[in-house]
Amino acid sequence: MSTHAEERVAEEQVAEEEESPFTDTDFRDRLQELPPSAKLVAKVLEGEAPLSQGELASESLLPDRTVRYALNRLAEADLVESRYSFRDARKQVYFLSA
Template structure:
């Protein structure tokens, strides 16, 4: 396999990875990208990082959850909060 073929294969994997996000609203894409750079964040941390209003972050997370792009779990430190991480 040549270097060019290896790069093309890597590009295809990245493209396939983001396929389920491609048709989502821009806010959902931004939240997904922020979660890609950060392992796990709470909703308020996502809002802080993206500068999006909390309501927009909630909507973006719900759309991402519908597409099975994010994993959500309860925080052991504070059971009132959920931790989100990217699943793709």
Template structure:
């Protein structure tokens, strides 16, 4: 986590506060541009901190949430 860019850390903590969000919702909640959120998601996926699922509402979208590893990291901050 320490080596991640600030945008990835922000996205991580937004996901910690919400169960799961789409990329658009992450962008709205974090106030980051969509492109920056995409980069942050990629960074978080590389360290297995988040997991991706297909949205039940719209199969064209993906929903992001903390993985088991991400949850353990999040719990270490509390």
């Protein structure tokens, strides 16, 4: 890989890290108080949002009921938001609050 390409990749990684809510102290403090399942769901959403509840269960390897509980806890802490899916309006998709 050329030096120019390596620099571009490094810049993209820095930009991604800056955009992550996990770098926000307030976000981390609120997340700290939540159960491990909520932390795992938040981490999955960090990399792959927006996801439906079923997709979150599949990606996190948690049962649907546990994902639902984690999403409720994250929503109560204002760490996650939802909207209707563009692909299937019957489903909600979830993403981290900025």
